[in-house]
Amino acid sequence: MACGLQNGDREAWTLLYQHNSERVWRYVARLVGSDRSAVADIVQETFVAAAHSARNYDAGRGPLAQWLLGIAHHHVAQYWAAAARHSALPRLIQTGLVQSRLVLASGPGEAGLTEADDPARLLEQSESAELVRRVLSELPSEAALVLCGKYLDDLSVEDLVARDGGTVESVRSRLARARRDFRERYERLARWDEVAAEPKPRHPPSEDAS
Template sequence: MSATARPDTAGGRAALLEFYDDAVVDVYGYFHRRCRHRSVAEDLTTETFLAAVDSIERGVVETVTVAWLVGIARHKLVDHWRRTEREQRRLAAVGAEPDPPPDHDWDVHLDALATQDVLDDLGEHHRSVLTLRYVDDLPVADVARLIDRTLHATEALLVRARRAFRTRYEEVTR
């Protein structure tokens, strides 16, 4: 499995295509684990690779790695959550009800499943800040930069998100 592609070499196109075949699994998996919706994961994977190609064509990057692509993916995921949150606010403003969380036909027996269900039930802003901080293990300052908030606003959001998560988790696991 190729870990990098050098698009500026003579075989750049072939190398990039070969790299794509290897890296698409990692990038798609990154999205699917975080949003659990196949179509969203596929769309975000496409957006990530289009952004990578654009960066390569502009000469912004010399060597493409999976880590660099996951960095682009992280930004695309945050953008997706922001778009979703804006859309939900617009719907609420006109009196529409947001879509209910998906129903599950089975009882939740594992804490990991309960945790994912609770994350799915949270608002996009809470889910994104908790995922970036505790799943991606980013420092609060990096989370603040990614969600375009001040450090103090991000810390306050994390407090509210943890409280919402804890309350919902206790309801789900009782």
């Protein structure tokens, strides 16, 4: 199929869409939320971008589905960057929602989230979900994909190997790095929240003030 895509074969593109559109939609929806219009736009942008960059696809770097999801992840990140410019994220942080905690384990094993810190549970809470989605969107696409697969799709390490390739050891290593990266980014937001919540000192009026 890859050769057909790179040669602009219409049938190959039809098959690519039929085989992957649902998965791309589901992934985008998880990171964007219930705004179906935004999800539809991002999915459309993903396939348009894929058409423009098909000649750059390298099968040695992963399967077609992973390539597509990487493109989708890039567009999701752009979506959240635009939202942040309109003060969506600062509003969330300043209201203290960052204190809802998503602390990921740093160990190399498969264990990563306590039941109380499960992102699937946090995503059921609309306000916390927006913050979690933003943090996920800022991760490299490989990290976000493996975290979503493990904790939102309930895939085992073996399932992730079958889906994305690699070995059990390499997938466990990716999970450990992804958890560590997520935790570091989340903690940076927590520190931002603490600074924002600190009372600002009030200076007495200057004696020279009129």
